[in-house]
Amino acid sequence: MPYELASWMLSQWSGLSLSASTLWNWVQLMGSKAQQELDAQLETQSSGIQVACESISETLAALPLAISADGVMVPFRPKPKTTKGKVQWREVKVAILARLGQRVTRSQKIVPQLLRRRLVAVRGSIDEFIPLLQLEAHKQAFESASKVIWLSDGGRGFWRVYRTLFSHCTVAVLDFYHAAGHLARATQAMFGDSRSGQAKAWFRRWRHQLRHGQHLHVLNTLTMLIHTGLFSKKSFTTLLQVQAYFQRHHRHIRYQHFEQQQIPMGSGMVESACKWLIQQRFKGVGMRWSEDGFEHLLLLRVAWVNERFDALFPNVPIPKTKASPN
Numbered sequence: 001m002p003y004e005l006a007s008w009m010l011s012q013w014s015g016l017s018l019s020a021s022t023l024w025n026w027v028q029l030m031g032s033k034a035q036q037e038l039d040a041q042l043e044t045q046s047s048g049i050q051v052a053c054e055s056i057s058e059t060l061a062a063l064p065l066a067i068s069a070d071g072v073m074v075p076f077r078p079k080p081k082t083t084k085g086k087v088q089w090r091e092v093k094v095a096i097l098a099r100l101g102q103r104v105t106r107s108q109k110i111v112p113q114l115l116r117r118r119l120v121a122v123r124g125s126i127d128e129f130i131p132l133l134q135l136e137a138h139k140q141a142f143e144s145a146s147k148v149i150w151l152s153d154g155g156r157g158f159w160r161v162y163r164t165l166f167s168h169c170t171v172a173v174l175d176f177y178h179a180a181g182h183l184a185r186a187t188q189a190m191f192g193d194s195r196s197g198q199a200k201a202w203f204r205r206w207r208h209q210l211r212h213g214q215h216l217h218v219l220n221t222l223t224m225l226i227h228t229g230l231f232s233k234k235s236f237t238t239l240l241q242v243q244a245y246f247q248r249h250h251r252h253i254r255y256q257h258f259e260q261q262q263i264p265m266g267s268g269m270v271e272s273a274c275k276w277l278i279q280q281r282f283k284g285v286g287m288r289w290s291e292d293g294f295e296h297l298l299l300l301r302v303a304w305v306n307e308r309f310d311a312l313f314p315n316v317p318i319p320k321t322k323a324s325p326n
Contacts, residue, residue, distance in 0.1 A: 001281075002284065003020035003021075003023045003024050004020045006020070006023055007019060007020045007022075007023055010023075024293075027293075027296050027297050027300060028292065028293070028296050030296075030300060030312060031295065031296020031297060031298075031299045031300055032296060033312065034296075034299040034300060034303055034312060035295070035296070035299055037312075038132075038299070041135060042131055042132070042135060045131065045134065045135055045138070046131070050138065051135060051138050051139060052139075053138065053139055053140070053141040054139050054140065054141075056116070056140075056141065060099050060115060060116055061141065061144070061145070062146055063099040063100055063101055063115065063145075063146065064099070064100045064145065064146055064147035064148070064149055064263075065097060065098070065099055065100070065140060065142055065145040065147070065148050065149070066096075066097070066098050066099075066100050066114075066148075066149045066151060066264065066269065067095065067096070067097050067133075067137065067142070067148065067149065067150050067151070067166065067170075068095065068096055068150070068151040068152060068267045068269050068270035069093065069094065069095040069096075069129075069133070069152055069158045069161060069270055070093075070094055070152070070153065070155075070158070070267060070270045070271060070274055071091040071092065071093050071094070071155070071158075071274075072091070072092050072094060072274040072278045072279060073089045073090065073091055073092075074089070074090055074091075074092050074123070074278060074282050074283060074289065074294065075087045075088070075089055075283065075287060075288050075289065076088045076089070076090050076288060076289050076290070076291065076294070077288045077289065077290055080290055080291075081290070083288050087288060090123055091123070092121055092122065092123045092278055092282075092298075093121065093122055093123075093124070093126070093129045093158075094119065094120065094121045094270060094273055094274050094277060094278060095119070095120040095121075095129075095133050095136070095270065096114075096117060096118070096119055096120075096269055096270050096273045097117070097118045097119075097120075097136060097137065097140050097142075098114040098115060098116060098117045098118070098269065099114070099115040099116045100112055100113075100114070100115075100149070100262075100264070101113045101114075101115045112262075112264060114269060116140075117273075117305070118136055118139070118140060118306050119273060119277055119302050119305050119306060120132050120133050120136045120302070121277060121278065121298055121302055123291075123294065123295065123298070126157040126158075126160060126161060129161065130161055130164055130165065133161060133165065134165055137165065137166075142166075142169075143169070147171065148166060148169050148170040148171070149170065149171050149172075149173065149263055149264070150162045150166050150170045150171070150172040150173065151172075151173045151175060151264060151266070151267045151269070151270070152172075152173075152174070152175065152267055152270075153174070153175045153178040153267055154174060154175075154178055154179075154182070154245060154249065171258075171261075171263060172251070172252045173252055173258055173263060173264065173265060174249045174252040174253050175265075175266050175267040176210075176211065176255055176265040176266055177266055178267075179210060179246075179249070179253055180207050180210065182242045182245050182246070183203055183206045183207055183210065183218070183242070184203055185238055185241075185242055186206075186222065186238065186239055186242040187199045187202050187203045187206070188238070189231070189234075189235040189236075189238035189239050189242075190202070190225070190231070190235065190239070192235075206218055206221075210253065210255065211255050211256070212255075212256050213254075213255075213256035213257070215246075215250070215253045215254060215255070216250070218246065219243070219246045219247060219250060222239065222242060222243040222246060223243055223247075225239055225243075226239050226240050226243055277301065277302070277305060281297075281301060282294065282297075282298075300312075
């Protein structure tokens with residue numbers, strides 16, 4: 001929550017009176033400590049020394065490990081120590097790693113359940129993101145997982161992450177809803193108006209085929225269309241892009257097969273993580289962040305979510321019964 005609200009809540013809950021500026025200064029101090037510890041772990045990893053895995057029960061270790069990544073934009077100040085000027089929007093890359101379990105709903109339906117969630121987040125390039133995700137994947141013992149599942153939309157940067165870290169041991173899935181969105185682009189290019197009856201019927205047929213094991217038929221149809229010579233330059237370019245998109249991901253769009261294997265077909269797990277990890281805290285009305293202010297708070301927020309917040313305070317006795325969610 002914002003520092004002013006946190007100050008008020010702390011006083012109401014515990015009787016302690018700390019100003020918002022005191023809390024801000026504390027976050028900078030502890031965030032800097034968390035950054036130093038993370039840098040040390042990354043240095044150890046880069047030297048070729050394997051980081052220690054977190055302890056995990058045999059039951060959880062037997063479950064598949066799902067990994068998904070996406071980006072979210074955050075508003076930053078154009079200049080340090082001032083809110084004046086145009087907001088600078090920068091991308092924060094987020095990944096979630098979770099064991100895939102199941103639960104039974106009240107209607108006795110079996111649905112997927114994410115267990116032992118771990119988050120990675122960085123404001124930086126893909127090349128800065130890869131070592132952080134690699135570090136967390138090793139902590140979660142991804143090499144020994146029964147199955148590793150990669151889920152993402154069509155962003156090329158994140159698929160480079162997949163190829164760099166996980167292509168040797170992973171089932172990769174292209175988010176179905178993003179794939180269907182590209183089919184909508186294709187029908188728009190073909191008919192000029194995606195709202196026409198013919199366009200809607202064509203899209204529904206394509207979407208059904210994609211979802212139910214006829215993904216190669218969809219790809220072949222797109223390939224045939226770009227060789228007809230019937231479309232304007234703009235429409236042809238769109239169809240060519242969509243065809244290349246599905247050709248590039250032809251192994252990642254076997255949705256009927258994925259369903260039979262109880263593999264998720266969407267990247268909603270990371271889209272949800274982007275909302276509650278980043279948007280809920282960093283994209284409030286009127287918020288603009290300095291680089292240090294954002295980085296330090298993000299590190300502490302990730303440590304809290306990953307159940308490592310208490311480890312930042314090794315000399316503080318932790319009671320057996322805690323009010324903390326950790």
